[in-house]
């Protein structure tokens with residue numbers, strides 16, 4: 438006799454394919470779905486099926502969108518001369534939440550990771566260069582993560598863009614709000630000192 442019913446096992450298996458979800462979390466999620474009224478499973482299933490049929494990539498900035506161009510690229514009030522280059526659509530959403538940035542974006546859909554077989558051709562670098570070459574861009578902000586692959590990607594982008602007539606900037610990195618300086622690691626502290634700004 439099988440301890441876990443096959444249908445439950447199948448859901449656990451599928452959920453644990455997602456990043457950040459191990460077998461334990463997948464089991465907890467699957468059991469929660471099972472315990473809740475049937476409506477939750479139906480809504481979840483419908484939302485999952487809807488994903489690929491209603492969402493596509495914006496042909497300009499390559500973010501996930503239900504329209505082409507996306508709401509940002511199609512908004513005449515946005516400042517199209519500045520492009521912020523991010524790794525994923527989730528990064529775009531995080532920057533949008535600040536409400537500070539009013540320019541356009543470019544989503545790479547990944548970072549350089551030679552060990553995983555991800556080179557410049559696998560992320561949207563060529564597409565970024567084509568946008569810059571179209572001549573309407575004056576500033577490119579590189580907003581990749583301060584991780585080893587993020588930094589490698591930033592270096593690649595700087596190299597690819599260096600001969601273009603655009604201002605190239607990088608997000609400042611430093612001490613998180615509310616953090617005591619003595620607890621910051623030396624790399625964060627070094628970057629914060631390098632990226633210090635005028636108080637006036």
Ligand SMILES: [Zn+2]
Pocket residue numbers: 495496497498499500506507508509510511
């Ligand atoms: Zn777009």
